[in-house]
Amino acid sequence: MPVDAVVFDIGNVLIEWQPERHYDRVIGENRRRAMFDAIDLHAMNDRVDRGEHFETVVRETATAYPEWHDEILLWHDEWLEMARPEIPHSVALLRALRRREVPVFALSNFGIETFEIAKPVYPFLSEFDRSFISGHMGVTKPDAKIYAMVEADCGLAPESLLFTDDRGDNIDAAMARGWQTHLFDGPRGLMNRLVSEGLLNAEEAGV
Structure with a gap:
């Protein structure tokens, strides 16, 4: 899909x-x-x-x-x-998706206060179309409830969401709900996945 x-x-x-x-x-x-x-x-x-x-x-x-x-x-x-430094190529991929008008969401285990501390230092944290921050939601990954809350809020079919996370248990929980997933082990792998999905071309992805 x-x-x-x-x-x-x-x-x-x-x-x-x-x-x-x-x-x-x-x-x-x-x-x-x-x-x-x-x-x-x-x-x-x-x-x-x-x-x-x-x-x-x-x-x-x-x-x-x-x-x-x-x-x-x-x-x-x-x-x-x-909580430093940023991973520049990953941030570039996020912004490239935005330029292509592909919706980008955050789904992160992050505290209420720590997210506010981070935002002025990392401006891209304010660039998501939707931010799902566990501290505000009262539940953390990999609890199935947090994924259900994302689905209910965004109104998109689970199988139309591509989720990238560095932890296998978080990925497994998303897969169990039918999400498409990418286990993050570096920005190059994510870049290749985004290109293979047709979301970015090679130039946009920084190949």
Whole structure:
């Protein structure tokens, strides 16, 4: 079936999201490994992605682990250093689709406050035709409910949506609803998929 809209994940598709890398630079790899072994910081971040208040969640976690208090607060104070840089070719593909008037949506596990922090730094985050941000929706990928909410809001048939995400579990959940999918492992693969679907030509895709 022809693609009526392209749905982008954000983290590690349009913007690199590597908290461990930032902590390695700041506190060293060995200390970072010890902290991540002691505390499930990604579970903490999942709470933010489901709509809990960013600073409140991080400060609550820091208080619960006093031996790591200052390091945990870096998740809030230096969040933009973890969510960087943008992936230029992916952003170029997003904008090329827009120039072709192909609808582009965001579907991302992202907190309410963190998305607002990111938007001024990454202007393309305001360029989607529709933005489905988990913090506002109260549910995260790969829960089937979030995909159903996208379908209901956009009014397009599931099989007409082409979704790209770097996580296999998120892709599998979309496939289970009949979406077309592309497991993102770099912008070149996405470029080739968009060209093969006839959504962009080689020049537009930056070949």
